[in-house]
Amino acid sequence: MTSKSKAYLFLVMACFFWGATPLCGRILKDSLSPMLITGARFSLVSIILFTFLYLKGGLKSVKVSLHDFKLLFVMGALGIFLHNSLLFEGLKYTTASNAALIESIGPAVTSVCAFLFIGERLSKFGWIGIIISLFGAMFIVCKGSLTVITQFEFNIGEILVVICEILWSVYVVISYRLSPNINALSVTAYTALVGALLCFVFGALCNSLIVYKIELIDVVSFLVLSLFAGIVAFASWNYAISRVGASKGGIFVYLIPLFGAVLGFAVLGETLIKEEIIGALFVIAGMIISVRAKLTNKGGANVSM
Numbered sequence: 001m002t003s004k005s006k007a008y009l010f011l012v013m014a015c016f017f018w019g020a021t022p023l024c025g026r027i028l029k030d031s032l033s034p035m036l037i038t039g040a041r042f043s044l045v046s047i048i049l050f051t052f053l054y055l056k057g058g059l060k061s062v063k064v065s066l067h068d069f070k071l072l073f074v075m076g077a078l079g080i081f082l083h084n085s086l087l088f089e090g091l092k093y094t095t096a097s098n099a100a101l102i103e104s105i106g107p108a109v110t111s112v113c114a115f116l117f118i119g120e121r122l123s124k125f126g127w128i129g130i131i132i133s134l135f136g137a138m139f140i141v142c143k144g145s146l147t148v149i150t151q152f153e154f155n156i157g158e159i160l161v162v163i164c165e166i167l168w169s170v171y172v173v174i175s176y177r178l179s180p181n182i183n184a185l186s187v188t189a190y191t192a193l194v195g196a197l198l199c200f201v202f203g204a205l206c207n208s209l210i211v212y213k214i215e216l217i218d219v220v221s222f223l224v225l226s227l228f229a230g231i232v233a234f235a236s237w238n239y240a241i242s243r244v245g246a247s248k249g250g251i252f253v254y255l256i257p258l259f260g261a262v263l264g265f266a267v268l269g270e271t272l273i274k275e276e277i278i279g280a281l282f283v284i285a286g287m288i289i290s291v292r293a294k295l296t297n298k299g300g301a302n303v304s305m
Contacts, residue, residue, distance in 0.1 A: 007243035010236040011252040017224065017233035019259025022096035022103070023267055024221040024229070025088045031218040033210040034088035039199030041222065042080055042192040045230040049189035064186060068179050072190040079171025080195020081202075087164045093157025095270045100260020101140055101280040102161045107253065107287050108133035110169040117173050129289030136282025137162065139275060184238055192230075254284055 028037050053061045064072065091099055108130040114120035141158045175187065203209040257280065264270040272280075 004244060007240040008252075010240040011244075012255065014233040014237040014240070015252050015255040016259050017228040019100060019256045020224055020263055021229050022087075022091060022099040022260050023263045024225045025091040025099075026096040026264070026268060027221040028218055028225075029088065029092050031211070031213050031215070032222075033203070033208050033212075034085045034092075035199045035203035035206075036209045036211065037088050037222070037225075038081065038084040039196045039203060039209070041084070041226045041230060042196040042199070044226045046189050046192040046196060048227075048231060049185055049192065053185055053189060061183075062186070064182060064190065065179060068182050069190070071174055071178055072187065073194050075171050075174050075187075076191035076194025077198055078167045078174075080191050081198040083164050083167040083171065084195065085199065086160045086167070090157040090160030090164065094155055094161065095264055096268060097261040097264030097270045097272055098140065098158060098276060099161045100257045100264065101272075101276060101283065102137055102158060103165055103260070104254075104257035104280070104283045104287060105133050105137040105162070106165045106168060108283075109165050110172050113166075113169045113173045114176070117170075118176055125289055129286045132286030132289065133283045134286070136279045136284075136286060139279035139282060145275075184234075188234060254287065257284070 025037070032040070050062060087099070111120070111126065111130055141154060141162065171191075178187065200209065261272060261280070265272070
């Protein structure tokens with residue numbers, strides 16, 4: 001196997017594990033509260049990453065500047081604590097397949113946030129792509145019915161997933177302000193730690209750290225979320241991007257909603273109605289147009305953990 005073939009295989013594997021996130025959340029919804037899922041998951045992620053960083057380079061590799069720490073704290077609060085807690089809460093009310101399809105608006109929302117907050121420019125076709133993606137997401141949420149909009153009969157779970165993607169997009173845009181010398185593992189370790197601590201603090205204050213039941217399938221789902229989607233996928237993605245480049249590698253992000261929908265169908269027996277499929281096609285088509293039309297690309301495609 002050539003070096004590039006190996007890199008592409010790692011990209012597919014990373015997208016597969018990220019696509020499994022809604023599935024695992026859907027399985028865990030009846031076993032652990034959303035804040036406990038998020039807090040436990042990212043505690044494990046941060047412990048593993050900080051241990052790796054320390055063993056690799058000692059305290060020097062763990063330290064960050066005060067400027068970066070302030071940004072990392074905000075990123076952890078928005079992208080880890082709120083994003084994941086609301087995602088797992090939303091999965092109580094909507095299917096894993098639906099959540100995966102809605103999450104695919106992430107790149108389009110990130111482009112809008114980058115335009116609003118850091119002045120990143122888009123071409124005319126870039127904006128057309130964003131509008132198409134957002135239309136597709138609205139079509140999924142509304143099931144193609146204007147009545148849902150006029151009578152405000154939205155599924156609360158799907159609304160929460162949309163909010164999650166907005167929070168993640170802000171997380172990504174804030175990351176552009178970090179010092180150029182900070183490495184990706186440190187960013188993930190610190191934001192995971194902040195997110196986990198906030199989950200435990202607010203969860204304790206709100207009495208929201210609850211275990212309903214623990215079965216083997218719950219343990220497997222948690223390990224997939226923490227070790228595979230949280231660490232293996234992250235490491236695989238960064239290794240592959242370093243080999244093939246952000247532009248080529250970023251195209252693989254389109255596989256994430258596909259894997260999510262397929263896993264929801266294959267494992268949980270979920271079904272997709274035609275309106276959801278039509279909406280998904282709009283989202284993915286718009287995403288392809290907007291990403292290809294970007295005039296500035298600061299790091300390629302960004303994906304949720």
